Amino acid sequence: MKAPASTYRLQIRSSFTLFDAAATVPYLKALGVDWVYLSPILTAEHGSDHGYDVTDPSAVDPERGGPEGLLSLSRAAREHGMGVLVDIVPNHVGVASPAQNPWWWSLLQEGRGSPYAEAFDVDWDFGAGRIRIPVLGSDDDLGLLEVADGELHYYGHRFPLAAGSYSDGDSPRAVHDRQHYELVSWRRADSELNYRRFFAVNTLAGIRVEGPWVFGQAHAEVKRWFDDGLVDGLRVDHPDGLADPARYLRWLKDLSGGAYVLVEKILEPGEELPAEFACEGTTGYDALADLDRLLVDPAGEAALDALDAQLRSGEPADYAAMILGTKRAVADGMLRSEILRLARLVPASASLSEDVAADALAQVIAAFPVYRTYLPTGEDVLREACAAAARQRPDLSNVLDVLLPLLLKPGTELGRRFQQTSGMVMAKGVEDTAFYRYTRLGTLTEVGADPSHFSLAPEEFHRRMAERQESLPLSMTTLTTHDTKRSEDTRARISVIAELPDEWAATLDTLRGLAPVPDGPFENLLWQAVIGAWPASRERLQAYAEKAAREAANSTTWTDPDEKFEARVKAAVDAVFDDARVTTAIEDFVARTDAFAASNSLSLKLLQLTMPGVPDVYQGTEFRDRSLADPDNRRAVDFKRRESALAALDAGTSPADFRDEAAKLLLTSRALRLRRDRPELFQGYRPVLASHAAADHLVAFDRGADSSRTGALTLATRLPVGLERAGGWRDTAVELSTAMRDELTGRTHGPGPVPVAGILQQYPVALLAPVNGDNT
Numbered sequence: 001m002k003a004p005a006s007t008y009r010l011q012i013r014s015s016f017t018l019f020d021a022a023a024t025v026p027y028l029k030a031l032g033v034d035w036v037y038l039s040p041i042l043t044a045e046h047g048s049d050h051g052y053d054v055t056d057p058s059a060v061d062p063e064r065g066g067p068e069g070l071l072s073l074s075r076a077a078r079e080h081g082m083g084v085l086v087d088i089v090p091n092h093v094g095v096a097s098p099a100q101n102p103w104w105w106s107l108l109q110e111g112r113g114s115p116y117a118e119a120f121d122v123d124w125d126f127g128a129g130r131i132r133i134p135v136l137g138s139d140d141d142l143g144l145l146e147v148a149d150g151e152l153h154y155y156g157h158r159f160p161l162a163a164g165s166y167s168d169g170d171s172p173r174a175v176h177d178r179q180h181y182e183l184v185s186w187r188r189a190d191s192e193l194n195y196r197r198f199f200a201v202n203t204l205a206g207i208r209v210e211g212p213w214v215f216g217q218a219h220a221e222v223k224r225w226f227d228d229g230l231v232d233g234l235r236v237d238h239p240d241g242l243a244d245p246a247r248y249l250r251w252l253k254d255l256s257g258g259a260y261v262l263v264e265k266i267l268e269p270g271e272e273l274p275a276e277f278a279c280e281g282t283t284g285y286d287a288l289a290d291l292d293r294l295l296v297d298p299a300g301e302a303a304l305d306a307l308d309a310q311l312r313s314g315e316p317a318d319y320a321a322m323i324l325g326t327k328r329a330v331a332d333g334m335l336r337s338e339i340l341r342l343a344r345l346v347p348a349s350a351s352l353s354e355d356v357a358a359d360a361l362a363q364v365i366a367a368f369p370v371y372r373t374y375l376p377t378g379e380d381v382l383r384e385a386c387a388a389a390a391r392q393r394p395d396l397s398n399v400l401d402v403l404l405p406l407l408l409k410p411g412t413e414l415g416r417r418f419q420q421t422s423g424m425v426m427a428k429g430v431e432d433t434a435f436y437r438y439t440r441l442g443t444l445t446e447v448g449a450d451p452s453h454f455s456l457a458p459e460e461f462h463r464r465m466a467e468r469q470e471s472l473p474l475s476m477t478t479l480t481t482h483d484t485k486r487s488e489d490t491r492a493r494i495s496v497i498a499e500l501p502d503e504w505a506a507t508l509d510t511l512r513g514l515a516p517v518p519d520g521p522f523e524n525l526l527w528q529a530v531i532g533a534w535p536a537s538r539e540r541l542q543a544y545a546e547k548a549a550r551e552a553a554n555s556t557t558w559t560d561p562d563e564k565f566e567a568r569v570k571a572a573v574d575a576v577f578d579d580a581r582v583t584t585a586i587e588d589f590v591a592r593t594d595a596f597a598a599s600n601s602l603s604l605k606l607l608q609l610t611m612p613g614v615p616d617v618y619q620g621t622e623f624r625d626r627s628l629a630d631p632d633n634r635r636a637v638d639f640k641r642r643e644s645a646l647a648a649l650d651a652g653t654s655p656a657d658f659r660d661e662a663a664k665l666l667l668t669s670r671a672l673r674l675r676r677d678r679p680e681l682f683q684g685y686r687p688v689l690a691s692h693a694a695a696d697h698l699v700a701f702d703r704g705a706d707s708s709r710t711g712a713l714t715l716a717t718r719l720p721v722g723l724e725r726a727g728g729w730r731d732t733a734v735e736l737s738t739a740m741r742d743e744l745t746g747r748t749h750g751p752g753p754v755p756v757a758g759i760l761q762q763y764p765v766a767l768l769a770p771v772n773g774d775n776t
Helices: 018-031 066-079 102-113 139-144 172-176 186-192 212-218 220-227 245-255 285-294 298-311 319-332 336-345 354-366 379-392 394-407 413-431 458-471 488-498 501-514 520-533 538-552 563-578 580-610 639-650 656-677 720-725
Strands: 007-010 035-038 042-044 054-060 083-088 092-094 131-136 146-148 151-154 157-160 181-185 201-206 233-236 260-263 614-618 698-702 713-717 733-736 740-742 752-755 765-770
Touching (some): 007 018, 018 066, 018 656, 054 066, 054 092, 054 212, 054 220, 066 083, 083 220, 102 131, 102 157, 131 139, 131 186, 139 172, 146 172, 181 186, 186 336, 212 220, 220 245, 245 260, 285 458, 285 580, 298 488, 298 520, 319 336, 319 413, 336 354, 336 413, 354 413, 394 413, 458 698, 488 501, 488 520, 501 520, 501 580, 538 563, 563 580, 580 614, 580 656, 580 698, 580 713, 580 720, 580 765, 639 656
Parallel strands (some): 007 614, 035 083, 083 233, 233 260
Antiparallel strands (some): 092 201, 151 157, 713 765, 740 765
């Protein structure tokens, strides 16, 4: 199997097509990238900026360059000795515009008689033989329907007509009543929907790739990519939504000829990737969580807890209780349709009413500590979740005793569908709600992490890295993705707050006084985001503030916005630009933390690029990138500017107009090149311990194959505020067994004990390689 030394993620869309990606390949090669990593490229909803709403899996999206664009990109990659990794979306398709999706159009037009009826996950009986489409402003809007051009229209929405269902003179409403679908108010989706969705997104309908012919048709174009030698590997989006992820991955391995495969699988703390998954690892959120916490000062936890308690007028947030509540609220709210479908699958022999069964099922899912089980793998998790639900709700204990044996049977529809549903509730209740409520330190609330875990000791970090090298050496590592709520450089600055909690509390108090918002925890989240992303435009911060407030769903929501509260939020963001006192408070704190944030940023990047696993660089992050949640993190990237800066660095000059970016670009390019060009230096993992005064502020490891062979040696600064307060490195030293050259500065060090201050004289990090290839 061909595997990458590194990848570089590109967001492919109409404004940056596959042809544009092909033109970028020479720069990526110069940067040191091994494989190009593409966002979804199959035909998606017109104008889609992300591509996860595939409408036709049979072809590469014309708006993204079409098959000719993929051929151009693949040829460019091959000419430069690079591979191609593509993101695919097997769980769902886009149905916002039915006419754009031939499978969905057929389903609506022909109902159960459609050749694609088996492809979709519809509970026809619950809809009295019709599929419910939640697009109306209200059910009264049925009077606004029109028949035109042989279709049923509702404003800009177009729907097909079943054969023989319309005659001249028929009212549009009467025609509607004869269709295989029923248009209903969007508010009914929460509890009355009868098709499986992606999470709570009505315009993304789940498909049943567990059916062999469905899998075959949905992956025919993907198979062509491998048959024609266009693509080398795949990233699988949201495998937890599938009925049988393990079987799907086996099929995918067979289809691709055993190609490199990664899964977008969120591993909760202590959770391992199922052994039966035929893949090389995850997309790296687990690595991101470890790296962030390594650079968070544990000494700041008590002070930030105290601040959190003050903002909540009492005790600091109880995260376990919070997520139990948010998950239960999601199960009872936006995902009630999915819970009720499970309840309808409980056999009559169980003698449970639908409401009682739904109550118990929702409680079990709310108690789940991970996204899902893969029965029989995870049976113990399901048993413990039922036990936890019984402790939380003793009144449901007998009901849970009845349900548990039923849920443990993966061969039944109830047992299978329960596994598909638990991850939906986790994602919406935790990532998209609780992560906007648990606000003591924004760095910690990233996808795939438990924010109640505040920091990670170097000893534990080294243990986890050794384990990663042993068990998942080809799993991806990452710092920023299209899904991260804050980019790596935004988090690097926010992490400094843990070292300066008192100064942050004072700054926050000033900001709250000048531009108050009536929600203390949200104020903490908002002002941390502003600080982390600064400098940022008014438009970007306003968009983030609105999204964050609605996702938190404490003071306003997406479905029922509180206009007065949102006006206060908007005014606070405006004050950043319109009130000099607010601007000064922000800029003063940024100035206070900027050097420390820069240190964290470089340390994060070097650690990620050199640790065990396959490092991914998200587009543009070889420069400093202070993005917030999507779509902010999908902004256009100026590759010409980066190419010019890299050429200047390679020519031995420090480009004046790129000075702030030069260090990160230098680090990224040198680390990627070393991994690609000297893979023998990255075959193992061994902690390197410093001695004397500031040893705790250094994280170092040797990637040599074993203790007798020196590999690439990474040195990175940890907790830079504390290091400065301690008087710097002083007599701290590391032992080098051979002469080693710093790839960043060109200076040679060792052998023997070498002062860390000398190695890190220019940068807070160093990447050392044995001189003249001598790694014995």
